[in-house]
Amino acid sequence: MAEIVNRVANSKLKTFDLEEIYPEGERVAIDISQWLENGFILREKEFRVQLKSFNWNHYTDKYVAIHCSTDAVLPAYTYLLVTAHLSGIAKKVVQGSLANLELVIFTELLQQLDTKPYENAPVIIKGCSNKPIPESAYLLLFQQLEKVSKSVMFGEACSSVPIYKKKK
Known part of the structure; x- marks a missing residue:
């Protein structure tokens, strides 16, 4: 045999x-509509106050996708303000869905x-x-x-x- x-x-x-x-690492999404008046209106001063008082430690060492679930028309700096609070806390922050987040992660990995x-x-x-x-x-x-x-x-x-x- x-x-x-x-x-x-x-x-x-x-x-x-x-x-x-x-x-490895948890992937989470943040919906910024929670900080908008009625989920649609951005009032900058109130928005900044809410961001400042929010407990960002929930996002320590996590991969974060920031999105808005409503049809609110937002200035470009909206996502930057949220990202500024996550800086130094989260592993990675992207604007968009969790699917966008995974794509960005893999794009960076495969480029290297x-x-x-x-x-x-x-x-x-x-x-x-x-x-x-x-x-x-x-x-x-x-x-x-x-x-x-x-x-x-x-x-x-x-x-x-x-x-x-x-x-x-």
Whole structure:
């Protein structure tokens, strides 16, 4: 009887799992309509007073997305004032939804990606994840890997979909 050999483990195939670079930390959203009169009207003086008296410590070491759930028309500085109170407290602050927050986090991570280990190698981008990886993160990752790798596939080693192969 022949010995069973794991050809995938012995191959030059490199696997990239976005979950492995997923930064830990709670993600939270702040709705600024809570500080607006009737949820719509910004009165700067009252707004500043409310921000100053708010307990910002709830956001220590958290990733924060600031948004307004109403159709209030707000001056651009509104989000800056909230961000100023989170500065030095939160890990990261963005304007928008929690989905926007994840995209910003991954964009920054992937812009700093060391691609040397993937040079001229066949790479598979692992597709299944248990963490909320934004779909756009896969596109950003592909764009980084395409520049250096021999080929890029998506999925699992046993059932991958070819995406790119370097021309000879």
